[in-house]
Amino acid sequence: MISSLLYVPGNAPRFLEKAGQRGADAVIVDLEDAVPEAAKTEARDGLARWVPAIKKAGGRVFVRVNHSERLIEDAIAATQAGADGLYVPKVCSPDVLDRLAKSLENHEKDRSPIAFVPLIEDMQGLFEVRSIAKGPRVMALACGGEDLATAMDAKPTPEVLRYPKLMIHYAAKEAGVLSLGLLRTIADFADKEALRAAVLEARDFGFDGASCIHPSVVPILNEGFAPSPQEVAWALKVVAANEREATAGRGAFMLDGKFIDAPIVTRAENLIRKSQKGRAS
Known part of the structure; x- marks a missing residue:
């Protein structure tokens, strides 16, 4: 990074x-x-x-x-x-x-x-x-x-x-x-x-x-x-929710009133990786 x-x-x-x-x-x-x-x-x-x-x-x-x-x-x-x-x-x-x-x-x-x-x-x-x-x-x-x-x-x-x-x-x-x-x-x-x-x-x-x-x-x-703490917190929430919804057989879902599907989950995962790289550097 x-x-x-x-x-x-x-x-x-x-x-x-x-x-x-x-x-x-x-x-x-x-x-x-x-x-x-x-x-x-x-x-x-x-x-x-x-x-x-x-x-x-x-x-x-x-x-x-x-x-x-x-x-x-x-x-x-x-x-x-x-x-x-x-x-x-x-x-x-x-x-x-x-x-x-x-x-x-x-x-x-x-x-x-x-x-x-x-x-x-x-x-x-x-x-x-x-x-x-x-x-x-x-x-x-x-x-x-x-x-x-x-x-x-x-x-x-x-x-x-x-x-x-x-x-x-x-x-x-x-x-x-x-x-x-x-x-x-x-x-x-x-x-x-x-x-x-x-x-x-x-x-x-x-x-x-x-x-x-x-x-x-x-x-x-x-x-x-750098990703803000609020952005990282939201990304973690999205990834965790996606894991729960996937277990229930759902690929798209609502989270806090917002529609979440695969591209949004991918962006969340990318943001988490970016924040981890920033801390490592």
């Missing part, structure tokens, strides 16, 4: 030192947009120090690599540093992931294969998203909202981003991988009430978690994507 992922610039020691203490389920060490060109090599070299240091706090560590000629070297450095996964920007086809996986095989002798999170950030990637979702090592899909809006020559408003983000979300669900994101940009985090509403909306749609660029957002993501 990954509810919250915190982006941290890969060239900012004062942020990296505290990244693992912010309460996020995962930290994304960013080598791409947050790092100027002149500092990218130094930031990559710093992975050997920062990835293990952040992991000691108990969370996962991902690295957002560059999509340019730096891609392979960034990915190798992240793999050797022990990162759990790569955020791969501007993925436009599964071929990119195939080449990346093959490039990393010789550097994974003493570890399990590193996972991929493709970022869909342009039109080609958007219309290839179903095949990308089924590509090698994909554990989740995410959308780079600002980049996608720029590719459309549009503003990154919730209205503009809603449909393409849902396309990416549906592709993730079809492929059985995590769907990470909100139905809006993550760049605007000042209005916390609007952000809370966006998190609850995303959860209602079935998103699994989201990333953020400021630590003040982490608790909002953790709380919003």
Whole structure:
């Protein structure tokens, strides 16, 4: 269960030192947009120090690599540093992931294969998203909202981003991988009430978690994507009632004035599993 992922610039020691203490389920060490060109090599070299240091706090560590000629070297450095996964920007086809996986095989002798999170950030990637979702090592899909809006020559408003983000979300669900994101940009985090509403909306749609660029957002993501005690209590009640009704030969029944049948029971069971995973993590 990954509810919250915190982006941290890969060239900012004062942020990296505290990244693992912010309460996020995962930290994304960013080598791409947050790092100027002149500092990218130094930031990559710093992975050997920062990835293990952040992991000691108990969370996962991902690295957002560059999509340019730096891609392979960034990915190798992240793999050797022990990162759990790569955020791969501007993925436009599964071929990119195939080449990346093959490039990393010789550097994974003493570890399990590193996972991929493709970022869909342009039109080609958007219309290839179903095949990308089924590509090698994909554990989740995410959308780079600002980049996608720029590719459309549009503003990154919730209205503009809603449909393409849902396309990416549906592709993730079809492929059985995590769907990470909100139905809006993550760049605007000042209005916390609007952000809370966006998190609850995303959860209602079935998103699994989201990333953020400021630590003040982490608790909002953790709380919003986690099942509430009231929801867990209702789910337990539904599952228990279903067991009783099944014994009596009934597959559908009324519970506290609400109609219950197989899809509702399945949702209740899924919610219970999600709450148990959250406690375990």
